[in-house]
Amino acid sequence: NAGVxxxxxxxxxxxxxxxxxxxxxxxxxxxxxxxxxxxxxxLKLIYYSVGAGITDKGEVPNGYNVSRSTTEDFPLxxxxxxxxQTSVYFCASTVSAPGELFFGEGSRLTVL
Amino acid sequence: xxxVTQPDIHITVSExxxxxxxxxxxxxxxxxxxxxxxxxxQGLQLLLKYFSGDTLVxxxxxxxxxxxxxxxxxxxxxxSVHWSDAAEYFCAVGFSGGGADGLTxxxxxxxxxxx
Numbered sequence: 401n402a403g404v405x406x407x408x409x410x411x412x413x414x415x416x417x418x419x420x421x422x423x424x425x426x427x428x429x430x431x432x433x434x435x436x437x438x439x440x441x442x443l444k445l446i447y448y449s450v451g452a453g454i455t456d457k458g459e460v461p462n463g464y465n466v467s468r469s470t471t472e473d474f475p476l477x478x479x480x481x482x483x484x485q486t487s488v489y490f491c492a493s494t495v496s497a498p499g500e501l502f503f504g505e506g507s508r509l510t511v512l
Numbered sequence: 513x514x515x516v517t518q519p520d521i522h523i524t525v526s527e528x529x530x531x532x533x534x535x536x537x538x539x540x541x542x543x544x545x546x547x548x549x550x551x552x553x554q555g556l557q558l559l560l561k562y563f564s565g566d567t568l569v570x571x572x573x574x575x576x577x578x579x580x581x582x583x584x585x586x587x588x589x590x591x592s593v594h595w596s597d598a599a600e601y602f603c604a605v606g607f608s609g610g611g612a613d614g615l616t617x618x619x620x621x622x623x624x625x626x627x
Contacts, residue, residue, distance in 0.1 A: 404555075435617075442618055448613055456613070492614070494614075498544040498615060499544070500561055501556075503555040
């Protein structure tokens, strides 16, 4: 009964470092999404994928990259971390679009 | 581009009182509407959704919402709030034929429950 699992839950990065946020789902959903949440701003879409091998940019893709080699996994890579990337990141999936999104518990990232 | 407006950033309600959270969306196509709740430090949990049919939908935890096409609104209601309802509430919208780029979220309403 795992659903959408994100790791790590918390991470502190120094400016210029890189890291990957992991996301995996066990519901066989084709559609997967990465959002970032900033206080008072709601959720903004970073990248999304409609299936293995297919990804596309969302509203705020700069500074991020994604890949989708399997149906289950959708990692988000941050290259050259900047303070503006301090945020809470949520991975979500759905069986069809538009449809109910199933969210992970989030990854809180701080860039100092 | 589609957008969602939640006009109230914060709402304070006494425990046992009724609640209404407002949500308005823009765009002309048939909307798919959602309300999510987020407790501190947690992910988002679906409260209810509307795709078609009866415009009054029931959700979990005693919440309901009514879709009013003429007002482009999907307001969330609860007749009697409990202290455990204190959380952040997000309205979201998607559109059939609008592409696969997920849902558009409002900025959220922070609900505070007074004892």
